[in-house]
Structures are given as C-alpha cells and as structure tokens.
Amino acid sequence: MSTYAIGDIQGCMKPLQCLLEKIQFDPQKDHLWIAGDLINRGPDSLAVMRYLYKLRDRITLVLGNHDLHFLAVAFGLRKAGKSDTLTALLDAEECDDFIAWLRTGKLLHHDPQKRFTMVHAGIPPQWDLAQAIALAQEVEQVLQSEHLEEYLANMYGNIPNIWQEELRGEARWRVITNYFTRMRFCTAEGELELETKTEAAEAPPGFLPWFAHSNRKTKDNKIIFGHWAALGGEAKAANVYALDTACVWGGSLTAMRLEDEKIFSCEC
Template structure:
C-alpha cells in the first residue's frame, strides 16, 4: 500500500485525475491524504468532491478555509461568491450528503504509528503538538454537534489572534479554526497574522513564517501542510512539506508519495500565471 499526500485541489478535477493516473493510484490498495481546500475557485468543485467522497476509506482529508466557507455558505451563513464557482455543487441533488461528509472531517490528522502530521495551514507556534491535537478534537466536536451552524457562525473574525488572549469557548474555537486554516505568518510573539500572503523573501521583518517560530515543536516530527501557494513548495526544513503549489492559479498540483518522499506534479490546465 502506498500513502500519498496531495496539496490544495480547489476544484481542479482534471488535474487531480491526471496526477493520480501518473502514479497508478488504486483505491483498493492505496490511500490519498489531502491538505484541505478541496473546493472553490477551480472549475469543477462538484466533480472533485463527488469523486473524493466515492473513494471511501481510501481518502482522508483535513478541513481548509475554503471547505469551511463552503459549509457556512450551504447552511446560509454566507452568500456564494461568483469567483468561488460553487453553484453547480450547491445545487446538486446530493449536496447535503457531501456537505455533511465534509463537515465531519478533522482539522488535524496523524499518520498511524508515525510522527507525521497533516493540517491545512500548519502548527501555531504558541501551541505544543499535544495542545494542537487537543484543540483540533475540541473544534471537531463542535462542528459535528447538533449546534454546528451556531459554531460556524462564530468562526469568523480575527480576534483573538494570540492564544494568551483566549478567554471563552468561542475564543478557543475561533482561534483554533484560524490557526489550522488561515495562518501563514505570525508576529514575533507568535500571534497569528492573516493578511500577508507573500513568500518569505518578500515579507516584512516584523513577521515570520509560522514554521520559523515553531522549530522546537517540529524538531521530532514531520509536518505536511498546504494553504500557502507563494511558497511553491519551498521550505527550509527537510521535515516539512508544503504541498500547495497553486494549481488553481496556473501552477501545479503536487503529490507526495510518503514511503520514498518522492514528489509528483501535474501542471494546471488554467493558464493564469
């Protein structure tokens, strides 16, 4: 059995199928683990989600910010944006089944019997790995509860952006969602920053990539993440894998075969870069 990790798909269905064909992915024998953001902005979110759902136990994912926004849009908390290209999915006859399945996915996954972690945005430097695991479980319980819509409504906002400022369950939930799905840079204190999407070589000096501030937590594990297309897969640590290489923006869709750490790419069929 081979385990593959894939970066942000974002509705790039043709590239997804072509990339899996490259490696002869076989659902009965292999597993595909996704770094979140399965949908939005690309042309085929419905086909993408339906295919991934059809893989059953052969497919694992974590939630990304676009996945959460889709769920919030479906339940009426947000309006669909034209550039997200979600109309076909939201009007599909099986949309409720797909949304409920998506909402049941976690924010953090660990490879069984290995210190290998997967999240959409990374590991916030103000947490230990043990805290990250606990908070991911806390948030997942809220999203899987009968009060899911209430909690979805409370995930929006940028405060508190520091774990030291968390005072309530709502604060805890919002910080957790933001840390796992929106983080790229942090202030030197470790507080989350949400607006800078540039590559580290172009970033302001008062900000650091989250992985430069979480080096102690990361030294004895592997961490796989997406979300940050501007990195184009380049990170300065050999135990980190950044798999969002901007397929939806005209870059590549990237796949990591875990046992030999080999990367495979499929160029975007959207000529945007």
C-alpha cells in the same frame, strides 16, 4: 500499498485525474491524504467532490478554509463570494451527503506509525503536537455537534489574533480555526498576521512564516500542509512539507508519497 498526500485541489478535476494516473493510484490498496481546500475557485468543484466522496473510505481529509466556507454558505450563514465556484455543488442532489462527509473532516491528522502530521495551514510555534491535537479535536467535535451553525456563523474574523488558554466559546473556536486553516505569518508567541499572502521572504516586520521560528515546538515532527500557494512547494525548513503548488492559479497539483517522500506533480 502506498499513502499519498495531495495539496490544494480547489475544484481542479483534470489535474487531479492526471496526478492519480501518474502515481498509479489503486483504490483497492492505496490511501490518499488530502491537505484541505478540495473545492472552490477552480472550474470543477462538483466533479472533484463527487469523485472524492466515492473514494471517502480511502481518504484522510483535513479541512481547509474553503471547505469550511462552503459549509457556512450551504447553511445560509455566509454569502458566496464573487470568485466562488460553489453553485453547482450547492445545487447538487448529493449536497447533503457532501456536507455530512465534510463535517467528519479533521483540522489535524496525526499518524504515529507513519510519523507524519497533516494540517491545512500550519501549527503555531507555541503549541507542541499534543496540544495541537487536543485543540484540533475541540473544533472537530463542534463540527459534529448541535453547535455547528453557531460555530460557522462566528468563524470569520481576525480577532483574537493570539492563543490564550482562557478563551471560551466562539472566540476560542475562531483562533484555533485560524491557526489550522488560515495561518501563514506569525510571531514566535503565535500572534497572527492574516493579511499578507506573499512569499516567505516577504514577511511583514516582526513576523515570520509559522515554520521558520527557531523555538517552534513541533520542529522535530514531520508536518504536511497546503494553503500557501506563494511558497511554490518550497518551505525551506526541516520536517516541513508544503504541498500547495498553486494549481488553481495555473501552477501544478502535487502529491508526496509518504513512504519515501517522493514528489509527483501535474501541470494545471
């Protein structure tokens, strides 16, 4: 029995099929961890969702920004973007089932036995693992509550751009969500810079990749993440595993076997 973590699929079904063949995935014994952004931008979001939904009992899922965006569009709280590929998914007869499944997704998954933690974008340097787990759970509870539409309607925006314990309601949910699903660059104190999507070496003045801060409180925790295609799967930091290898942009789709940290890829 093996566990494989897979980076951003973003509606790319053929590379996903190739990757699962390459790792000889056996749904009777193996388990998949999906690092968010299952859908959108790629050509086959509906096919990907249908396939993964059937395997949902063998999948651990953290939500990415595109997955949350789909929920907002599905509830009529956001218009689809010009580059979105969500129409077939929204029109599918199983759409309500897909929505219900995504609402059970996590912002952070931690497995103490395997000693791995998975998020979509990252964990800010000022949070230790226990705090990150607790704050992720706050939003996860909202996703499954009667406050879902309030959350989705106010999820977008770059302010507040730094964590403050006294934040409440929509502002608190938004900054937690931005850390877990949108973050790339930040300061050591956790101030976010959410516009730049370049390589790690091209950080804006005063900012570093979230994983590059020397005082980061989770530097001894093994963290799997996706989201940052420009890294090309190379975070160049101990205990940090970047799995978004730009499949939807013509790169590759990547999986890591947790038991031995072996990497598998299929071209896209």
